[in-house]
Amino acid sequence: MTLDATDYAKPLPFVTRENREFWEGCLRGELRFQKCARCGHVRYPAATLCPNCLFEEAEWIRSSGRGRLWSWIVFHKAYMDTFSGDLPYNVALVELDEVPFIMSSMVDPVEDLEIGAEVEVVFDQVTPDIALPKFKLSRVSD
Numbered sequence: 001m002t003l004d005a006t007d008y009a010k011p012l013p014f015v016t017r018e019n020r021e022f023w024e025g026c027l028r029g030e031l032r033f034q035k036c037a038r039c040g041h042v043r044y045p046a047a048t049l050c051p052n053c054l055f056e057e058a059e060w061i062r063s064s065g066r067g068r069l070w071s072w073i074v075f076h077k078a079y080m081d082t083f084s085g086d087l088p089y090n091v092a093l094v095e096l097d098e099v100p101f102i103m104s105s106m107v108d109p110v111e112d113l114e115i116g117a118e119v120e121v122v123f124d125q126v127t128p129d130i131a132l133p134k135f136k137l138s139r140v141s142d
């Protein structure tokens with residue numbers, strides 16, 4: 001299957017100088033964040049200045065992509081027509097190991113979701129240039 005940018009009608013992120021590394025990482029299957037070179041604070045979303053100490057310099061680190069499901073909501077009404085085919089769909093808040101929260105969505109059925117459940121990132125490539133980070137429940141092997 002070939003992805004065509006015109007096949008995806010939902011809103012896409014704006015790739016900027018600050019967040020380009022984040023989105024290029026997603027295309028490679030890596031969740032990446034800026035880590036402040038002065039205080040070590042991990043920034044999300046990407047920013048020019050550290051929100052903790054206002055320092056500019058940062059290095060990009062690769063996230064484990066693991067965290068916990070903090071909360072979620074289920075949309076039963078589409079506020080944009082392009083989402084009507086997805087109803088009902090969820091919007092989830094995930095607490096990652098590296099950053100406090102990332103807003104995303106869970107790929108699992110809502111009935112399977114539990115507050116605090118261990119989750120891991122998966123990538124949904126929606127255009128040739130954009131892969132959206134989403135999350136799935138981690139399956140603990142025993």
Ligand SMILES: [Zn+2]
Nearest residue numbers: 036039050053
């Ligand atoms: Zn800092």
